[in-house]
Amino acid sequence: MAVLAVDGVKKSFGGVTAVNGVSIALEAGRIYGLIGPNGSGKTTLFNCITGLERIDAGRVRFKDERIDGLRPSQVARRGIGRTFQMIRVFPELTALENLLVVTRGPRPQAERRGRELLQFVKLERLADEYAGNLSYGQQKLVEFVRVLMTDPALILLDEPAAGVNRTLLNDLLAAVARLRDEGRTILLVEHDMKVVMGLCETVFVLDHGDKIAEGPPGIIQADERVIEAYFGR
Amino acid sequence: MRLSPAVVLSGLALVLGALALYPFVGTGYGVRAMLQVFMWIALAGSWNLISGLTGYVSFGHVAFFGAGAYTGAILVASAGWSWPVAALAGGVAAALLALLIGYPCLRLKGPYFAIAMLGLNEVLRALVSYFEGLTGGGNGLSLPTLDATRAIYYVMGGLAVAVTAMTYAIITSRFGLRLMTIREDEIAAEAMGIDTFHHKLAAFLLSAVGPGIAGALTARDQGYIEPISVFPLAITVTMIVMVLFGGKGTVWGPVLGAAALFVIQEIVWARYPYVHPLLFGAIIVAVVLLMPRGVLGLLQLKYRLPRTI
Numbered sequence: 095m096a097v098l099a100v101d102g103v104k105k106s107f108g109g110v111t112a113v114n115g116v117s118i119a120l121e122a123g124r125i126y127g128l129i130g131p132n133g134s135g136k137t138t139l140f141n142c143i144t145g146l147e148r149i150d151a152g153r154v155r156f157k158d159e160r161i162d163g164l165r166p167s168q169v170a171r172r173g174i175g176r177t178f179q180m181i182r183v184f185p186e187l188t189a190l191e192n193l194l195v196v197t198r199g200p201r202p203q204a205e206r207r208g209r210e211l212l213q214f215v216k217l218e219r220l221a222d223e224y225a226g227n228l229s230y231g232q233q234k235l236v237e238f239v240r241v242l243m244t245d246p247a248l249i250l251l252d253e254p255a256a257g258v259n260r261t262l263l264n265d266l267l268a269a270v271a272r273l274r275d276e277g278r279t280i281l282l283v284e285h286d287m288k289v290v291m292g293l294c295e296t297v298f299v300l301d302h303g304d305k306i307a308e309g310p311p312g313i314i315q316a317d318e319r320v321i322e323a324y325f326g327r
Numbered sequence: 328m329r330l331s332p333a334v335v336l337s338g339l340a341l342v343l344g345a346l347a348l349y350p351f352v353g354t355g356y357g358v359r360a361m362l363q364v365f366m367w368i369a370l371a372g373s374w375n376l377i378s379g380l381t382g383y384v385s386f387g388h389v390a391f392f393g394a395g396a397y398t399g400a401i402l403v404a405s406a407g408w409s410w411p412v413a414a415l416a417g418g419v420a421a422a423l424l425a426l427l428i429g430y431p432c433l434r435l436k437g438p439y440f441a442i443a444m445l446g447l448n449e450v451l452r453a454l455v456s457y458f459e460g461l462t463g464g465g466n467g468l469s470l471p472t473l474d475a476t477r478a479i480y481y482v483m484g485g486l487a488v489a490v491t492a493m494t495y496a497i498i499t500s501r502f503g504l505r506l507m508t509i510r511e512d513e514i515a516a517e518a519m520g521i522d523t524f525h526h527k528l529a530a531f532l533l534s535a536v537g538p539g540i541a542g543a544l545t546a547r548d549q550g551y552i553e554p555i556s557v558f559p560l561a562i563t564v565t566m567i568v569m570v571l572f573g574g575k576g577t578v579w580g581p582v583l584g585a586a587a588l589f590v591i592q593e594i595v596w597a598r599y600p601y602v603h604p605l606l607f608g609a610i611i612v613a614v615v616l617l618m619p620r621g622v623l624g625l626l627q628l629k630y631r632l633p634r635t636i
Contacts, residue, residue: 144518170520182515184508195504196519244520 096155097122097279098174098248103142103152103162105135112138114303115152120248125270125280127294127311131323134300136283137179140250144176145169156248175246179253179283181233185226189217189236192225193243204243211239214269215262231258238266242273249273251282255289267293287315299323346484350477358480362548364589365483366541370562371569371581372490373537377530378567379575380503382510383437385531387444389562390428390451391421391538392545396557397455399543400468405461410475411482414543421539422532429531433524445560452558467553470546479548483541487582490537495578497533498634506530507576568607571614574623578635583622 096119105113113135120126128136141147143154145166154162161169170176184192193208194201212218215235220228225236234257241249254270255263270280270293284290290297291311299307299314301323307314314320350358370392378384395417402413432443455462462468497503508516509523516523546552565588573584588610596603618625623636 146514146518165522165524166514166517167520167522170518176518178515178518182512182518184511184515186511187504187507191504194501195508196521197501201501240519 095158096120097157098143098281099153099155100139100143101153101155103139103154104150105138105142105147106150111303113142113149113300116300116303116305117152118298118305118308120279120281122247122279123274123277124296125274125282125294127290127297128281128283128300129285129290129297129314130300133302134323135303136300137252138303139300140176140252140283143169143250144174170244170246173245173247174250175241175244175248176250177234177237177241177252177254179256181230181237183225183228183233183236183240186224188222189225189228189232190221192236193240196240196243208243211242212236215239215265231262234258235262235266238269246278248279248281251280251284253283253285255284255286263289291315343488347481350480358476360589360593362476362480362483364586365480365487366545367565367569367585367589368487368582369483369490369537369541370566371573371585372487372494373534374563374566375534375570375575375577375581376490376494376497377527377534379570379577379580380497380506380510381527381530383433383527383531384441384567385444385534386441386560386563386567387446387448388534388538388566389558389560390444390448391424391535392542392562393448393451393455393554393557394424395421395539395542396546396552397462397468397542398539400470400546400552401461403547404468404470410473410479410543410547414482414540414547417543417546418536418540421535421542424539425532425535426528429528433527433531448558448560448563452554455554455558463553465554467551467556468546470550472550473547476548479544483544486537486540486544491578491582493533494581495635498576498578502526502529510576564607568611568614570621571619572610572621574621574625574627576634577621577623577627580621580623 098120100116100118102115102117103113104115116139128139130136138147142149145164145168149162153160156172156174161172184195187195189212190208193211194204197204209218209221212221217232217235220232225233228236238254254266258266267289274280294311296309297311297314298305299320306319306323307317346361349361374385374388398420399413399417402408402416403410428447432440435443456464505521505526508521509527513523542557569584569588570581572588573582574580595606614621620628626632627636
């Protein structure tokens with residue numbers, strides 16, 4: 095049974111159709127990739143799933159409950175976490191506060207968990223630094239572990255590899271694989287094909303708001319429509 | 328530069344003790360001036376709760392002051408309530424008003440919220456002028472004479488302490504951090520599961536209570552109120568300037584701003600009555616250009632001081 099079922103979702107802005115009746119289904123405990131040229135609707139689809147955009151038509155189901163029409167915070171509380179393509183940490187909160195602020199329950203536990211996660215991405219020494227003072231890559235890591243603080247069942251990652259150095263990237267990818275092994279589902283937008291090939295079991299391809307292909311990465315790469323979308327005819 | 332809690336607490340106790348004894352030794356003018364400072368601390372501190380923390384700038388916060396003033400005055404003058412109870416009722420009335428206004432207006436994004444609040448204040452002033460039977464309309468409302476300045480001094484002082492203590496409690500809590508995420512990045516806050524609307528509403532309610540009580544106390548102290556005396560835009564602007572000067576989003580910024588600007592205002596007012604409005608304008612411009620974080624915000628950043636200063 096699908097954890098997330100996106101069914102015929104449409105979204106237009108004025109006369110531009112950003113997502114044109116896209117359907118995808120995600121099974122629990124797997125890693126999915128979402129690729130496509132710039133402007134193909136990947137981020138808009140993320141926004142439709144997480145409630146940041148109100149969809150024009152279609153349905154979004156999460157664990158058998160309709161979540162389209164809910165506020166983003168309600169979607170998040172049901173267990174969907176995300177990162178943003180353009181980093182969105184809280185700059186005038188410290189790295190640790192960035193993690194604490196999304197938690198509920200006893201504070202000491204949350205603080206311990208936060209420090210663990212910062213240690214995991216090797217930022218423990220910067221725990222009390224304002225997030226706005228961290229480098230791009232460090233902010234990206236804070237944003238990544240912030241998602242983990244909420245213990246989400248489904249994680250949407252918008253270009254996790256962009257701007258992260260190789261060594262760190264490998265740790266990050268290992269972490270994503272581990273999240274999958276814990277039974278979480280991951281959907282990631284990524285331009286780095288090596289990352290997509292190495293990690294994803296299934297890839298969805300968008301082009302001009304349409305889903306033009308779906309399948310294992312090896313097959314997708316040979317798909318004519320995909321090649322056409324990326325390189326032109 | 329870290330002061331131990333014991334030092335800070337004994338320093339605070341000393342200051343509060345001195346302020347408690349002051350009415351017995353101070354001049355009439357001095358006591359009235361301190362009373363004003365307490366009022367401004369309560370007003371600026373309250374404005375800081377919604378606008379300093381969430382970044383939603385309220386341009387009509389004096390509406391809560393006016394609502395509290397009229398509620399308190401009517402309850403004392405027409406219903407014969409004792410003024411301390413009427414003052415509490417003023418706070419409750421302001422909170423109810425905040426609930427009523429916050430529900431639609433806090434869904435608006437920043438600048439639209441600011442303008443809506445400005446409108447609210449004008450509407451309230453018009454309403455108060457219109458319902459003459461209850462409020463006396465433009466003729467104002469007189470309260471039975473009573474000299475309670477000393478008692479009001481203590482209650483207003485207690486209010487200033489309460490607002491500051493509440494600010495401290497909020498800023499050191501995750502609730503306070505969540506309010507700040509609204510200022511930092513409201514969309515990210517929502518996406519991380521923070522119910523931004525209800526957080527804003529809670530902050531707005533809390534920020535209305537202090538001005539409501541302060542309004543009712545001021546009405547009792549002055550013995551006479553009229554629409555233009557309790558709903559002037561100038562009160563809102565003064566609150567804003569005090570917080571910006573002291574440091575928005577900090578605990579002591581509003582206290583520092585209220586005290587410093589009140590003193591400056593008194594001096595300038597006495598010597599150069601005509602340039603007084605000019606001065607406020609100049610301070611706004613200077614603060615925004617030279618230290619947009621205010622005095623404490625600047626120190627905080629420069630010396631890595633905790634947010635709780």
